[in-house]
Amino acid sequence: MKNRRISQIFVRHSSTDERRRCALCGKVVTNVRNHYYVHFPGKYACTKCPAVYTRSDTLLSHQRTKHGQYP
């Protein structure tokens, strides 16, 4: 299966609900990154931009430098 952008796969459930519906299986999820991993094992997708990495620490440093997130 070809990689797709995380924003293309997960659409907002409703305007008042932070949960998102997966376009691939129809499931409504709260943690899109965890669910992305279900369909694309070995891929770590940034939830803020289309970047996808194969390592979780690479994604973490990406989020720190690009988005200023400190989990």
Ligand SMILES: [Zn+2]
């Ligand atoms: Zn799914």
Ligand SMILES: [Zn+2]
């Ligand atoms: Zn990003």
